[in-house]
Amino acid sequence: xxxxxxxxxxxxxxxxxxxxxxxxxxxxxxxxxxxxxxxxxxxxxxxxxxxxxxxxxxxxxxxxxxxxxxxxxxxxxxxxxxxxxxxxxxxxxxxxxxxxxxxxxxxxxxxxxxxxxxxxxxxxxxxxxxxxxxxxxxxxxxxxxxxxxxxxxxxxxxxxxxxxxxxxxxxxxxxxxxxxxxxxxxxxxxxxxxxxxxxxxxxxxxxxxxxxxxxxxxxxxxxxxxxxxxxxxxxxxxxxxxxxxxxxxxxxxxxxxxxxxxxxxxxxxxxxxxxxxxxxxxxxxxxxxxxxxxxxxxxxxxxxxxxxxxxxxxxxxxxxxxxxxxxxxxxxxxxxxxxxxxxxxxxxxxxxxxxxxxxxxxxxxxxxxxxxxxxxxxxxxxxxxxxxxxxxxxxxxxxxxxxxxxxxxxxxxxxxxxxxxxxxxxxxxxxxxxxxx
Numbered sequence: 240x241x242x243x244x245x246x247x248x249x250x251x252x253x254x255x256x257x258x259x260x261x262x263x264x265x266x267x268x269x270x271x272x273x274x275x276x277x278x279x280x281x282x283x284x285x286x287x288x289x290x291x292x293x294x295x296x297x298x299x300x301x302x303x304x305x306x307x308x309x310x311x312x313x314x315x316x317x318x319x320x321x322x323x324x325x326x327x328x329x330x331x332x333x334x335x336x337x338x339x340x341x342x343x344x345x346x347x348x349x350x351x352x353x354x355x356x357x358x359x360x361x362x363x364x365x366x367x368x369x370x371x372x373x374x375x376x377x378x379x380x381x382x383x384x385x386x387x388x389x390x391x392x393x394x395x396x397x398x399x400x401x402x403x404x405x406x407x408x409x410x411x412x413x414x415x416x417x418x419x420x421x422x423x424x425x426x427x428x429x430x431x432x433x434x435x436x437x438x439x440x441x442x443x444x445x446x447x448x449x450x451x452x453x454x455x456x457x458x459x460x461x462x463x464x465x466x467x468x469x470x471x472x473x474x475x476x477x478x479x480x481x482x483x484x485x486x487x488x489x490x491x492x493x494x495x496x497x498x499x500x501x502x503x504x505x506x507x508x509x510x511x512x513x514x515x516x517x518x519x520x521x522x523x524x525x526x527x528x529x530x531x532x533x534x535x536x537x538x539x540x541x542x543x544x545x546x547x548x549x550x551x552x553x554x555x556x557x558x559x560x561x562x563x564x565x566x567x568x569x570x571x572x573x574x575x576x577x578x579x580x581x582x583x584x585x586x587x588x589x590x591x592x593x594x595x596x597x598x599x600x601x602x603x604x605x606x607x608x609x610x611x612x613x614x615x616x617x618x619x620x621x622x623x624x625x626x627x628x629x630x631x632x633x634x635x636x637x638x639x640x641x642x643x644x645x646x647x648x649x650x651x652x653x654x655x656x657x658x659x660x661x662x663x664x665x666x667x668x669x670x671x672x673x674x675x676x
Contacts, residue, residue, distance in 0.1 A: 272372065
């Protein structure tokens with residue numbers, strides 16, 4: 240096999256092409272991160288220090304909230320990049336701030352910001368990012384560029400070198416040393432093919448380590464969330480009990496009272512007017528059948544029988560079959576979960592499917608339910624429709640109710656619904672299996 244054919248075989252290797260694309264993408268991302276680290280982070284660090292120093296003059300009381308807001312926007316942008324470029328989840332640790340109404344409100348915000356440990360962690364991260372973050376982001380582009388320089392030297396630049404010139408540890412003195420430069424450049428590019436993505440990972444490891452919520456902040460957020468969800472659970476339970484009481488009073492109870500009155504009348508007419516008694520008896524039988532149907536519907540609304548008997552997967556499939564719009568399901572569950580988790584997931588899916596059919600004007604819906612056993616177990620549900628979009632997480636809406644229901648299990652709800660569609664609702668519930676199929 241000649242050299243040209245061998246070269247073409249190497250270039251057409253899909254694995255090598257994939258590594259080359261990942262290395263170049265890491266280099267481009269590294270350059271963008273260099274600008275954010277050295278340009279934005281360093282500037283924000285200097286402005287933040289000056290603003291805090293000017294608090295003694297009174298000016299900093301009004302400038303610090305604005306500057307800190309810019310710092311948090313910058314940190315949140317890096318959190319988004321950490322998720323999109325490296326797969327790291329870095330939740331924001333910030334405490335809620337009071338409204339800034341007038342000069343007094345701004346001063347209260349400043350005091351609250353200075354008392355938030357996350358403010359100082361962001362400040363330390365800005366300086367670290369301007370140094371360590373810049374260096375880690377610079378390596379991917381530097382290895383590629385420096386490796387290409389070795390080939391450029393061998394291609395003829397060595398002839399134009401009129402003074403002492405070093406390529407790394409190689410003095411460029413002639414064609415022989417230029418070939419050595421190309422060999423070193425090959426080694427650097429080969430190293431970049433494998434290492435560049437890891438430099439980007441390392442950059443975001445610094446981000447994750449410095450601006451993730453501390454253990455104390457995580458516990459504080461969890462206690463606050465549990466406090467909110469406990470009240471939501473109590474309110475939801477009270478509302479559910481009132482609904483059951485209302486349904487029983489207006490439905491089955493009224494029919495049973497009517498049936499009792501009919502039976503009393505039948506008892507009085509059974510000897511005097513048997514024909515009329517027979518009509519009333521038939522009516523009482525109809526009332527009993529309707530009351531039984533309403534009771535069954537009520538019980539099914541509390542806990543569907545198919546959910547108790549077959550589990551979440553089959554219950555979700557049965558729910559999809561009853562929908563007015565076609566629902567394509569992709570459900571893979573290896574077992575059963577705790578009854579409260581299955582119930583919360585089932586009614587959340589029911590609410591979202593109903594919204595898709597009722598409000599989104601969708602022609603088709605896709606329901607995906609999967610379970611991952613990694614990191615303690617996570618139940619993931621996604622409902623996508625091709626409707627008109629525009630769904631919002633407004634307080635008091637069905638989506639907000641689902642979020643409160645999932646919040647009792649530390650679950651999260653995310654809604655993506657641009658105007659014109661499509662709408663995608665994703666839910667994640669941390670849970671463990673209680674029984675495997």
